[in-house]
Amino acid sequence: MSVPTAVVVASPRPRRAIRSETTRWLLAVPAAVVVLVAIVGPALAPYDPTRVIGPPGREPFGRYALGTDSAGLDVLSRVLVATRTNLLIALAVVLAATLVGLVLGAAIGMNESRRGPLGTLARAVNRFVDLFTAVPAVIVGLVAVAFFGGTVTVLVVVIAVVLAPIQVRLVRTEVLRVRGEAYLEAARMAGFSELRLTVRHVLPNSWGAVSENMPVIFGMAVVLTAALGFIGVGLPRPTPEWGSMISLGASDAATGRWWAAAFPALALIVTVAAASALGTALRARRA
Amino acid sequence: MKRWFARRRWWLLRVAALPVHLAVFALVVFFLVRAIPGDPVLTVTGGQIDPSRYEEVRTALGLGGTIWDQLGRYAANLARLDLGSSLLSGRTVLEEFASRLPATLELVTISLVLTLLVSTALGLLVLLRPRNVVSRVVSAYSRTAGGVPDFCLGVLFIFVFYASLQWAPAPLGRLDPGMTAPPAVTGFPLVDALAGGRPDAFVSMLAHLTLPVLVLVVAQSAIFVRLLAAALTDALDSQPTRFMIASGAGRRAVVWSILRRALPPMVTMAGVIYGYMLGGAVVLESLFGLGGIGQYAVDAVNSADLPALQGFLLVIAALTLVVFLVVDLVVMILDPRRRSGRTEVSA
Numbered sequence: 001m002s003v004p005t006a007v008v009v010a011s012p013r014p015r016r017a018i019r020s021e022t023t024r025w026l027l028a029v030p031a032a033v034v035v036l037v038a039i040v041g042p043a044l045a046p047y048d049p050t051r052v053i054g055p056p057g058r059e060p061f062g063r064y065a066l067g068t069d070s071a072g073l074d075v076l077s078r079v080l081v082a083t084r085t086n087l088l089i090a091l092a093v094v095l096a097a098t099l100v101g102l103v104l105g106a107a108i109g110m111n112e113s114r115r116g117p118l119g120t121l122a123r124a125v126n127r128f129v130d131l132f133t134a135v136p137a138v139i140v141g142l143v144a145v146a147f148f149g150g151t152v153t154v155l156v157v158v159i160a161v162v163l164a165p166i167q168v169r170l171v172r173t174e175v176l177r178v179r180g181e182a183y184l185e186a187a188r189m190a191g192f193s194e195l196r197l198t199v200r201h202v203l204p205n206s207w208g209a210v211s212e213n214m215p216v217i218f219g220m221a222v223v224l225t226a227a228l229g230f231i232g233v234g235l236p237r238p239t240p241e242w243g244s245m246i247s248l249g250a251s252d253a254a255t256g257r258w259w260a261a262a263f264p265a266l267a268l269i270v271t272v273a274a275a276s277a278l279g280t281a282l283r284a285r286r287a
Numbered sequence: 288m289k290r291w292f293a294r295r296r297w298w299l300l301r302v303a304a305l306p307v308h309l310a311v312f313a314l315v316v317f318f319l320v321r322a323i324p325g326d327p328v329l330t331v332t333g334g335q336i337d338p339s340r341y342e343e344v345r346t347a348l349g350l351g352g353t354i355w356d357q358l359g360r361y362a363a364n365l366a367r368l369d370l371g372s373s374l375l376s377g378r379t380v381l382e383e384f385a386s387r388l389p390a391t392l393e394l395v396t397i398s399l400v401l402t403l404l405v406s407t408a409l410g411l412l413v414l415l416r417p418r419n420v421v422s423r424v425v426s427a428y429s430r431t432a433g434g435v436p437d438f439c440l441g442v443l444f445i446f447v448f449y450a451s452l453q454w455a456p457a458p459l460g461r462l463d464p465g466m467t468a469p470p471a472v473t474g475f476p477l478v479d480a481l482a483g484g485r486p487d488a489f490v491s492m493l494a495h496l497t498l499p500v501l502v503l504v505v506a507q508s509a510i511f512v513r514l515l516a517a518a519l520t521d522a523l524d525s526q527p528t529r530f531m532i533a534s535g536a537g538r539r540a541v542v543w544s545i546l547r548r549a550l551p552p553m554v555t556m557a558g559v560i561y562g563y564m565l566g567g568a569v570v571l572e573s574l575f576g577l578g579g580i581g582q583y584a585v586d587a588v589n590s591a592d593l594p595a596l597q598g599f600l601l602v603i604a605a606l607t608l609v610v611f612l613v614v615d616l617v618v619m620i621l622d623p624r625r626r627s628g629r630t631e632v633s634a
Contacts, residue, residue: 135607146591254446268436
């Protein structure tokens with residue numbers, strides 16, 4: 001079982017090295033805009049996002065800035081409110097998945113070459129994590145959310161569990177790299193405990209690669225949340241959420257009324273692209 | 288005899304790992320179902336159940352007796368390939384999947400083959416003619432890999448090719464309305480249409496498959512071209528290639544040798560993409576009404592059909608594990624260096 005990590009982990013070096021400081025800051029601008037919308041957006045929403053406020057299928061750029069969907073809900077208000085929901089879920093997923101990644105990845109990396117039961121356990125957990133990545137994330141998410149119910153907590157936990165293996169593998173690779181460094185050997189000879197070695201030396205030196213991958217995980221979490229919403233296992237309707245909005249808008253799009261699906265889809269794509277640009281900026285910092 | 292085993296140790300170990308992996312997955316699914324909060328019987332029936340039937344449903348869900356009894360029965364049932372019965376239709380879950388899986392496999396396999404062909408051609412173009420206009424567009428698009436989710440592309444394509452241009456048929460099923468489905472022989476819709484002597488149904492099915500296949504190919508090619516370009520660049524920038532060029536080999540021979548050396552990582556990637564496409568198919572089948580196992584699973588969510596969902600997870604897990612086994616074995620044949628008993632070789 002060898003899923004190439006290149007699929008899920010950001011490429012180690014950008015195609016062209018970004019040298020200028022200004023370019024790096026500019027790359028972070030889209031992400032800042034999206035976060036700003038998530039913070040102030042709901043306050044700017046002109047209507048109640050869960051209430052019918054007008055005739056269904058109204059065109060955008062008229063009385064309703066982004067039109068109304070097939071149920072007569074205001075698309076702009078819903079996109080604005082959904083931005084906060086989707087971003088908060090993805091943010092929680094990134095934090096949870098990275099925490100799991102640090103703990104499990106360090107535990108596996110520090111122990112897997114050991115003899116005895118601890119080493120066997122570490123190798124077994126490692127194999128299990130590898131095995132877990134084999135099943136498509138959407139499918140695990142679909143079944144798990146169906147079992148436990150579509151609430152924010154369940155979504156966060158399920159998506160974090162599905163994406164955590166990526167961070168676990170990344171941390172493990174980093175830990176294995178750091179473990180061979182001379183300063184670690186020196187610290188060990190100075191009589192530091194393994195736990196102290198891990199927390200004081202191994203993890204801080206692994207943090208760079210892990211933090212640079214956080215925007216990638218964020219993007220994947222956003223897409224996965226929306227995919228689950230799209231197939232109807234996410235938050236219950238009419239909670240504003242991009243995936244379920246796109247799904248509702250899909251039948252509209254089939255009759256030529258594109259706006260109910262296009263604007264949440266645009267918000268989703270811009271967010272993923274912003275996260276990706278932020279990731280590039282973070283990687284450029286080290287290059 | 289001993290030497291025979293020793294020489295084939297890796298192959299035997301890899302094949303023997305499959306049932307172990309399956310068992311681990313089955314165990315995870317078992318505990319996942321038991322972790323459902325509240326009373327699953329009430330969840331499944333929506334709280335409206337005749338008290339006299341309560342025990343019956345509970346047994347049907349495999350929830351009677353102690354946890355060890357349950358585990359024993361679960362293992363025994365799985366060994367007999369008994370995944371239980373769907374609560375909705377009463378048919379066995381295995382039957383439900385057997386009749387629907389071929390349709391999904393058909394969609395995924397056609398998409399995979401097309402993706403491989405298109406991406407290999409584009410990847411080579413990007414490698415050999417990096418300044419070409421097409422190459423620039425392709426490499427720019429491939430850098431967005433995964434940024435435009437397949438369901439967004441699906442809605443976009445429905446709007447453009449069905450609603451606006453009217454080139455594609457309505458995204459409502461596999462056949463034109465009014466057309467009867469050909470009798471199921473193999474279960475693969477396209478094959479059945481040909482075998483049943485129904486060229487009209489065949490053409491109609493192709494027309495209905497075009498958009499979902501296009502979505503999967505466009506969405507997954509981005510990832511595949513990106514990975515392929517990396518693999519090809521690695522093969523290009525290697526000692527054997529330098530040696531070949533230095534010793535005066537022709538351009539054609541060098542390109543072939545690069546392709547040959549990029550083949551093992553390509554096969555691994557194809558396996559990964561197959562998994563992604565299965566996930567994509569689940570989402571797209573509902574959007575286009577194609578009626579494979581993905582749409583069945585989504586419907587099972589809406590009717591809280593627990594045995595069907597549990598079976599869905601097990602079937603998909605088995606399918607992906609078998610695909611990864613095949614991928615690993617093919618890679619071993621292509622690259623003997625990976626056989627030396629090491630479990631991990633960086634791609």
